[in-house]
Amino acid sequence: MSAHDLAVASAAALVLAGAAGTALARSATRLVLSLGAFLLGVALCFLALGSPLLAAAQVFVYIGGVLVLVLFALMVVGRGDGESPRVESRHDPGAALVALGLFVVLAIVTPKRPSGIAPPEMVSPLAVADVLLGSGIVAFELAGVLLLAALLAVLVIVKSGGER
Amino acid sequence: MILTVACAGAFALGVYAVLVRREIIGILAGAELMLGAAAVQLLVAGSGEFAAGASSFGLILLVVAAAEAVVGLALIVTAYRRAKRSRIEEFGEVSG
Numbered sequence: 001m002s003a004h005d006l007a008v009a010s011a012a013a014l015v016l017a018g019a020a021g022t023a024l025a026r027s028a029t030r031l032v033l034s035l036g037a038f039l040l041g042v043a044l045c046f047l048a049l050g051s052p053l054l055a056a057a058q059v060f061v062y063i064g065g066v067l068v069l070v071l072f073a074l075m076v077v078g079r080g081d082g083e084s085p086r087v088e089s090r091h092d093p094g095a096a097l098v099a100l101g102l103f104v105v106l107a108i109v110t111p112k113r114p115s116g117i118a119p120p121e122m123v124s125p126l127a128v129a130d131v132l133l134g135s136g137i138v139a140f141e142l143a144g145v146l147l148l149a150a151l152l153a154v155l156v157i158v159k160s161g162g163e164r
Numbered sequence: 165m166i167l168t169v170a171c172a173g174a175f176a177l178g179v180y181a182v183l184v185r186r187e188i189i190g191i192l193a194g195a196e197l198m199l200g201a202a203a204v205q206l207l208v209a210g211s212g213e214f215a216a217g218a219s220s221f222g223l224i225l226l227v228v229a230a231a232e233a234v235v236g237l238a239l240i241v242t243a244y245r246r247a248k249r250s251r252i253e254e255f256g257e258v259s260g
Binding site: 008009011012013015016018019020022023028031035038039042045046048049050051053054057058061062065066069070072073074076077087088089090091092095096098099100102103106107110111112120121123127128130131132135136139140143146147149150153154157158160 | 165166167168169170171172173174175176177178179180181183184185186187189190192193194196197200201203204205207208209211212215216217218219220221222223224226227228230231232233234235237238239240241242244245251
């Protein structure tokens with residue numbers, strides 16, 4: 001097993017452990033920590049798949065931004081008695097069956113990258129910029145419009161919430 | 165191979181979290197799991213000839229997921245400030 005295969009396996013294990021913790025944790029603090037581990041695992045997967053730009057964006061946007069926002073929301077929603085808020089679940093065999101079936105189907109039908117082959121070449125930010133400002137310009141502009149719409153939506157939501 | 169199985173597992177766990185969680189923040193975390201797993205699988209499928217295109221599309225997916233998370237968290241905080249409720253079954257009605 002090469003060093004690259006070992007790194008991929010470690011990143012995959014971190015993704016799975018973080019996802020399991022996020023889905024099953026009962027304490028909000030553990031949920032956030034597990035979500036952080038999952039997001040870090042995703043960033044490591046991006047790096048192992050040859051996309052350092054995406055890995056850096058994942059760390060800055062998610063671990064540095066969204067995770068802090070989730071913590072902030074938990075502090076606002078928390079009970080304020082010093083205990084970590086509980087995140088309750090209604091565990092259901094039907095839901096477990098749906099998730100298990102989905103896992104089996106996805107594991108079978110999605111394209112796979114065989115292990116043991118040479119690590120992929122790193123995709124430079126210049127190549128990504130070429131695609132985004134070339135054939136992907138419409139998607140790039142739409143992403144900008146979506147961000148602006150999200151910003152306006154948050155302003156409207158927060159303003160309407162404070163009027164009562 | 166191992167990444168695809170891990171992504172499928174993370175996506176299924178995200179679906180499970182969305183189905184069984186009662187707190188809205190847990191449901192939002194489940195949605196994040198699904199989006200993260202989809203982004204990694206996108207790169208797995210596009211590795212090789214389409215690596216630059218897959219990375220570009222992954223970046224746009226990251227933007228979509230970030231926008232979804234920010235709007236979702238704003239809704240959670242506003243709903244809690246208005247009604248002191250954070251469980252999904254307590255929101256029986258939606259008003260504009």
